[in-house]
Amino acid sequence: MQNIVERLLSGDRRALARMVTLIENESPQARRFLVELHQHAGHAHIVGVTGAPGAGKSTLVTRLVREMRRREHKVGVIAVDPTSPFSGGAILGDRIRMMELAGDPNIFIRSMASRGSLGGLSSTTRDVVRAMDAAGYDPIIIETVGTGQAEVEVMRTAQSVLVVVAPGMGDDIQAIKAGILEIADIFVVSKADKPGADQAVAELSMLLSLDPNRRKGQWRIPILKTSSLKEQGIPQLVDAIEQHRQFLSESGQLEQRAQRQVRSELQMLILHAAINALKAEVSDEEWDALVLDITKRERDPYTVAQAITARIGLLSQSLNREA
Amino acid sequence: MQNIVERLLSGDRRALARMVTLIENESPQARRFLVELHQHAGHAHIVGVTGAPGAGKSTLVTRLVREMRRREHKVGVIAVDPTSPFSGGAILGDRIRMMELAGDPNIFIRSMASRGSLGGLSSTTRDVVRAMDAAGYDPIIIETVGTGQAEVEVMRTAQSVLVVVAPGMGDDIQAIKAGILEIADIFVVSKADKPGADQAVAELSMLLSLDPNRRKGQWRIPILKTSSLKEQGIPQLVDAIEQHRQFLSESGQLEQRAQRQVRSELQMLILHAAINALKAEVSDEEWDALVLDITKRERDPYTVAQAITARIGLLSQSLNREA
DSSP: OTHHHHHHHTTOHHHHHHHHHHHHTTOHHHHHHHHHHHTTOOOSOEEEEEOOTTSOHHHHHHHHHHHHHHTTOBEEEEEOOTTSGGGTOSOHHHHHHHHHHHTOTTEEEEEOOSOOSTTHHHHHHHHHHHHHHHTTOBSEEEEOOSOSHHHHHHHTTOSEEEEEEOTTOHHHHHHHHHTTGGGOSEEEEOOTTSTTHHHHHHHHHHHHHHOGGGGOTTOOOOEEEOBTTTTBSHHHHHHHHHHHHHHHHHHTHHHHHHHHHHHHHHHHHHHHHHHHHHHHHSOHHHHHHHHHHHHTTSSOHHHHHHHHHHHTTOHHHHHHHHO | OTHHHHHHHTTOHHHHHHHHHHHHTTOHHHHHHHHHHHTTOOOSOEEEEEEOTTSOHHHHHHHHHHHHHHTTOBEEEEEOOTTSGGGTOSOHHHHHHHHHHHTOTTEEEEEOOSOOSTTHHHHHHHHHHHHHHHTTOBSEEEEEESOSHHHHHHHTTOSEEEEEEOTTOHHHHHHHHHTTGGGOSEEEEOOTTSTTHHHHHHHHHHHHHHOGGGGOTTOOOOEEEOBTTTTBSHHHHHHHHHHHHHHHHHHTHHHHHHHHHHHHHHHHHHHHHHHHHHHHHSOHHHHHHHHHHHHTTSSOHHHHHHHHHHHTTOHHHHHHHHO
16 A cells, blocks of 8 residues: 555656545545655646636646646646536537647646535645655646635645636636736736737736736736747746746745645644544534524524534633633 | 623614624624624524625615615615725715715614635624624625625625626626626616616526526526616615515525524634634744744644644544544
């Protein structure tokens, strides 16, 4: 059994595939293996790609992977975007384009369900990244749809976040403003062969200029145009990703981001332990009965929560906090 | 001190205002008062109003409140929308319109910060609703911007959710699809005096017809047009809200929703206790040192989380789950 870790570390794709499955199934074994994998990870650059459905993320990812392969990188892809061909969505043409990647032994693609429990998606993604990283994949691309807190959480596990906007989706920029602006490192205007690309660049440029906090230290967020159709702009985009990686490393921000991610991961692991303790201590039947009592106003949620908290072992601390 | 609960229950606005402040400050007193208030709450109808910035939510809420006052209801408003004039955003005209409400003793308006910790916004909102409810406000309107998981969580505490769309914001409908469609009970096409209102109705109608799950039992989601400018459609909207309330009550869904909300509240209270226990047990200095060790790969996050879990009392259960 231990064997799987060694095989994974030596680059065995089947061992990696098996590990990812164990992680997705939340197997207790996975946890033990990950303890060992952790010390071998930390080398890969994690690139997040997000944007609205229809922004052209998946085709862009395909092109990015191809360019990275040209540069002789061993590339990992994790798709948590339900509209991505990697995840089973999208149209036949996308699937065909993406199949050309699947035969390459230096590309490892895995799709993941985008629904999960509280923080479940981001912790599973983080663990899968850890396994791919330990297996020598670098960079690792994570593709998500840019909506929902869960997806934004996932993007926080990336080191360079690409936000993809297609021309003529002007109102998307409003959505970016509301949701994912603060995590963007590089803007990509995709489908630059279509009319409106320059306008999209102008709008994004305006958006950036309006927000003085956008400078992220000394990093000037670039706005790059790409055309997957005309195969333009892709090498420049990979250059920009590499420049961002270098910037993070030289400015000390790579270290800061790594620490922020560890903080978040630790918190999530502890919250999951609390949820597990709750499930172990309170049966479904008892839980239902308590919920009914509270709904009928025969009990109140605060006192019930306090009692459960005591039973799962948290008593003294939470009482102290109340005092 | 007890006094504040009695005064609040007798309808004293100052007692309510003080209670809301205690809740927002997460005062331990608030928790004790809420235990008592819980049995006096459960009467109010909670109406959520959400939509993109610029959809006209705030003006609509002002009009709704006025119409509800005409029907002699005592109305509570909670604004967690940073663009709302109730929360301090928006333009002078909105503020003036909204000031006419502020003088009425049967209207209680409170704005809340939209940023908070994990689940913090929805639990604070729930507690404030509980206090307003116990103080006799019914209905209680909660206004949020329809982006982000935190805001969607808040909308889940409502019994009737209005999703507001303005004409010419076609791409918003895409966003609705991605995010808040599943929680909508009534669609409102605001600014119906503007061109494109009928098209917006048609698009929403198409969206509903595409999704057979949208029926929500036997409730047929209405799409209503309102014009705050021409003061049209508001009584019809209040009628629809009252019809939805009646539907929920008669179909048994009111009870089901209440139970679902209690479940979610209990979970959140228990997770908060875990976070408090963590803060009490692990100092900031120790936490920082652990994070650094993990970042340097001298320790791994799983083993560290396990050790902390044991220290805050969760040991046996989480070990059992690992076995």
